[in-house]
Amino acid sequence: NAGVMQNPRHLVRRRGQEARLRCSPMKGHSHVYWYRQLPEEGLKFMVYLQKENIIDESGMPKERFSAEFPKEGPSILRIQQVVRGDSAAYFCASSPPTGGAFFGQGTRLTVV
């Protein structure tokens, strides 16, 4: 049973470009969560999705960030017009009904 799969593991983008981060949840999990880990700030919740639905996006920045979890395929976190402050580790997690969250290895975004 494969764990939560994220790709790419490392992503370098120039300022102004778009970043697309992908996440496939664990088999049997239909809930996906995205978190951001900034240096010296810890892990912060961004968004919670189920298939074709955004359930809670209270942690998403108001501009440039969007997320989707289509009926088929992985969940995508999209960052438009990246800036240096977007450099961080982005983690995806999926959750079973019994609680807790299982995390992927993360995508480390560097904006140059």
Add this chain to the structure above:
Amino acid sequence: AQSVTQLGSHVSVSEGALVLLRCNYSSSVPPYLFWYVQYPNQGLQLLLKYTTGATLVKGINGFEAEFKKSETSFHLTKPSAHMSDAAEYFCAVTINAGGTSYGKLTFGQGTILTVHP
């Protein structure tokens, strides 16, 4: 809203010594509590969780934690530290919101554990 405070951003122990990582939480409703471990450049691995029932929870790698409602604490312990335990540890809290928010966690700032030979 919930919050988590981890006391001590860095803890250093000798190999074989007791490990104690402190976590206090704040929640207006009964919480679900978790400890995760993160090795450098890796994701988070679930060590243990408390949802309901027995307040002493055993996890992987010899770790355990005790939920103390009166103290709003969920400290992580291990009787004897091993070099491989060196990592960053995160305490996290969520609430039972009808089974749909189990993965929406509020994390503490993390505690870096160093183990000396």
